Amino acid sequence: MSTPAATTQQPGLVRALAQAMRPYQWTKNLLVFAALLFAKKFVGPDAAHFVLLSLGAFAAFCAASSAAYLVNDVWDAAADRAHPLKRLRPVASGALPAPVAVVAAVALAAAALGGGLALGRPFALAVLAYVNLQIAYTVVLKHVVILDVLCISASFVLRAWAGALVLGVAFSHWLMICAALLALFLALAKRRHELVEVDNAVAHRPSLADYSPQLLDQMIAVVTASTLMAYALYTIDPRTAEKFHTEKLVYTIPFVLYGIFRYLYLVYSKDGGGCPTRHLLTDWPLLLDVFLYAVASALIVSGAL
Incomplete structure (x- = not known):
């Protein structure tokens, strides 16, 4: 009992x-x-x-x-x-x-x-x-x-x-590269948030002592450019067009651009970046962008567009 x-x-x-x-x-x-x-x-x-x-x-x-x-x-x-x-x-x-x-x-x-x-x-x-x-x-x-x-x-x-x-x-090697770069982008933005926004950050994450806001900003810039370039090259690769029997995947680039720029806006203008998943679930412009990207990609890949 x-x-x-x-x-x-x-x-x-x-x-x-x-x-x-x-x-x-x-x-x-x-x-x-x-x-x-x-x-x-x-x-x-x-x-x-x-x-x-x-x-x-x-x-x-x-x-x-x-x-x-x-x-x-x-x-x-x-x-x-x-x-x-x-x-x-x-x-x-x-x-x-x-x-x-x-x-x-x-x-x-x-x-x-x-x-x-x-x-x-x-x-x-x-x-x-x-x-x-x-x-x-x-x-x-x-x-x-x-x-x-x-x-x-x-x-x-x-x-x-x-x-x-x-x-x-x-x-796909392209899938591996894009996933790796996007994850790096999110991880670096999170480290920046922890270093800049959290009081006594080094006490709970000692590795932050080896970072600086300037270093992280440069790393974020490099990874951002690399992510966009990798995805753009993937969409225009002749093998991609041959695989999907279309060259229209290039039209999904604006969604990727907006998503990354929106996230940078949250990081630098709204002091965000601490929890990417919460941003995805609570920031409706970002959520809508991801949804539209998924729909557009599915329609293009399936040949419906």
Whole structure:
């Protein structure tokens, strides 16, 4: 027979666990659908099968990423308590006991790997690589200047690569380059926000001592130009036109331009950049731009336009 106190505590614990799993961050895992779009697997007689495979891949990465966030929160609990916002995280605040978070992380990682094996050994290895990368990032790599943002970029590339593996299609070099550069852009903008906007930033992230606003601004400028150039070259590549039987993909460049410029506006004019996923979910011009880009790309790739 449960006591009233235990009954009251249980919903609070479940709520804290759900919060620590960071479901709003699952938007990053939408990158696994890139191969579905650019390999044209969302049309044709087997489209439903490929869509289900991509949905399974998305679910596996959601479980894996939530496991990684739980491990990170347990590992960084002491440092998070010194951060003005991170101190409110469930583990740091004490709302979620560390042992419960560890058990949940192991269960989620096991579910991700088990689901990955059901989708194929190559995909499961990609999930395993992602989990190991996230653990290495939490323990060591996020404290090493430049390697920290490269590690974040690699995690996005792994998502895109896994999306191709689950469908059994070749992993486009263009997709890899664009995913890596876009992730670098977001990671550098986040580091800039932490350095400029967060009080005592170096205390909770020592690698920030090796950055400066000027260095980050230059790196952001380089990566921004590289991202736009890489995507533009992809759209006009003769092999792209041959693959999709159209040269119209170039007309999606304005959406990419606007999206990047809008994000730069949020970073430099609105002191944003601290959480890319929250911007995507709350900034309606950016959300609308991403939606229109996805629709336009799907229509062009499928031959409807």
